[in-house]
Amino acid sequence: GRLGGVAGNMMVLSRWNRNLAFFTTGYNYLALILPTIIVAPLFLSGQKEFGDITKAIGAFSVVLAAVSLVITQFERLSAFAAGVTRLGALWDYLDEQDAEDDLDTEPDQIxxxxxxxxxxxxxxxxxxxxxxxxxxxxxxxxxxxxxxxxxxxxxxxxxxxxxxxxxxxxxxxxxxxxxxxxxxxxxxxxxxxxxxxxxxxxxxxxxxxxxxxxxxxxxxxxxxxxxxxxxxxxxxxxxxxxxxxxxxxxxxxxxxxxxxxxxxxxxxxxxxxxxxxxxxxxxxxxxxxxxxxxxxxxxxxxxxxxxxxxxxxxxxxxxxxxxxxxxxxxxxxxxxxx
Ligand SMILES: Nc1ncnc2c1ncn2[C@@H]1O[C@H](COP(=O)(O)OP(=O)(O)OP(=O)(O)O)[C@@H](O)[C@H]1O
Ligand SMILES: [Mg+2]
Known part of the structure; x- marks a missing residue:
């Protein structure tokens, strides 16, 4: 019935939210770990000083923050997209109504x-x-x-x-x-x-x-x-x-x-x-x-x-x-x- 439909929809929503949370949280941790993993062998082999690791992490996170706008703002962007879609649907509907009104009245007018x-x-x-x-x-x-x-x-x-x-x-x-x-x-x-x-x-x-x-x-x-x-x-x-x-x-x-x-x-x-x-x-x-x-x-x-x-x-x-x-x-x- 209808309640089943609502519950099912809720389940789908929470599953998507869970996956999205895994992804964004994982992504944020990756941003911490990845530069360390890359720079660590260089430090260990003596090619880089310890301070360079901190620099690398800093630089990486700045670049990452700029590039990953889509991911950090994912929720707000999707809400925005949903709003645009709904407005679009309303717009199309109104257009259709107008077209129907024209069809109804124009040839039928004295x-x-x-x-x-x-x-x-x-x-x-x-x-x-x-x-x-x-x-x-x-x-x-x-x-x-x-x-x-x-x-x-x-x-x-x-x-x-x-x-x-x-x-x-x-x-x-x-x-x-x-x-x-x-x-x-x-x-x-x-x-x-x-x-x-x-x-x-x-x-x-x-x-x-x-x-x-x-x-x-x-x-x-x-x-x-x-x-x-x-x-x-x-x-x-x-x-x-x-x-x-x-x-x-x-x-x-x-x-x-x-x-x-x-x-x-x-x-x-x-x-x-x-x-x-x-x-x-x-x-x-x-x-x-x-x-x-x-x-x-x-x-x-x-x-x-x-x-x-x-x-x-x-x-x-x-x-x-x-x-x-x-x-x-x-x-x-x-x-x-x-
Ligand atoms: N605003 C309206 N919307 C829909 N139908 C209407 C409307 N006004 C009148 N009618 C209907 O149109 C038909 C014709 O009405 P009309 O007033 O022209 O009759 P009539 O020939 O003048 O009658 P009478 O001799 O009783 O005055 C009637 O069946 C009436 O119920
Ligand atoms: Mg009359």
Whole structure:
């Protein structure tokens, strides 16, 4: 077993240590005896004086000490060598890991270029971040400016994942995405994020556009059917309020839509962002987007959404998909198969 292995290793180690001790001790004694043995016959035959023996021993030991560095430092040298070997092994291992990482990631990365005015997807294959599940296979979509795409499919089919991939949050898969830079796009989630603070801050979120006037804000609130919202803070756009608890989900969704109309991104992504609205309210928002030739991509389950979009992408099982023009589809009187 393992204990046997350890004991055996210990035995080998002590045997080596014993042999090494014999050798170095013997070597040191030899250094004392050897010059005496060589010079002794010369002294006995009267060729050398006694003092020469001591000189010879002295000279010999100086030369020997210089030459036998390897033997006296044997233990330290071997410890050093062992250290170098271990570091070398670690180095090789890390190198190997790096090489494997390169192999793993490089061919399996989606390429994104940010020069495009709208969205163009080329042979786009989307996988979950660990790469274990394929969600969409070799998708080709080109959305013209002013075009609008509705993405449909069962829950869990990969609709939101496709938006995450276009945003650049997910990069596992293959193919190419052309789109505007991230700052020119806007993503509206199903449950909008209400920032703590004033109505103005709420409407200007996420910022980085030109600052709207109070008149702009009022006009925008009218479009999204929230005309009376400023009344709740006595018409003061700069008063703090607890917006999360004060607004219903549908109201929050309309407020989030108002942010979109204020920022005016090149492309809007609406991930079930009108799901809590009644049909007239939903219609009002989409009609505005169509009228002002916004380019947008929506995700939704309701087939009433079809009429507000130019194209529909249906995501099916095992990465399959179909892309149709909404006009054709509605003319046939068909709804996409669920
Ligand atoms: N971070 C993640 N890591 C691994 N798998 C994930 C991750 N996020 C989502 N998934 C899986 O990817 C699949 C697609 O998820 P996605 O959110 O795109 O579904 P969806 O089509 O938007 O569904 P829904 O209509 O319910 O919103 C799901 O099976 C989900 O469990
Ligand atoms: Mg989703």
């Amino acid at each position: 390429q994104i270029s940010e020069e495009e005015r709208t969205i163009s997807l080329d042979e786009l294959t989307v996988k979950t971040p660990n790469g274990e599940r394929l969600l969409i296979r070799e998708l080709d979509v080109k959305l013209p400016p002013g075009g609008s795409l509705l993405i449909m499919g069962e829950s869990g089919s990969g609709k939101s994942s496709l938006l995450r991939t276009i945003a650049g949050l997910w990069s596992c898969g293959e193919g190419h995405i052309g789109r505007p830079p991230y700052r020119n796009m806007m993503f509206l989630p199903q449950r909008p994020y209400m920032i703590p603070g004033t109505l103005r801050a709420q409407l200007e979120y996420p910022g980085a556009g030109k600052t709207p006037t109070d008149e702009d804000l009022k006009a925008t609130l009218e479009i999204v059917n929230l005309t009376s919202l400023p009344d709740r803070v006595d018409g003061d756009f700069d008063r703090d309020a607890d917006w999360v608890n004060m607004l219903s989900l549908g109201e929050q969704q309309r407020l989030s839509f108002a942010r979109l109309l204020i920022k005016k991104p090149a492309i809007a992504f609406l991930d079930e962002s009108t799901s809590a609205l009644d049909e007239p309210n939903e219609e009002r928002l989409y009609a505005h987007l169509r009228k002002h030739r916004y380019t947008f991509i929506s995700v939704g389950h309701r087939s009433t959404l079809l009429k507000y979009h130019t194209h529909v992408l249906q995501i099916g099982k095992e990465g399959s998909w179909t892309l149709l023009s909404c006009e054709e589809l509605l003319a046939q009187g068909n709804e996409p198969v669920r």
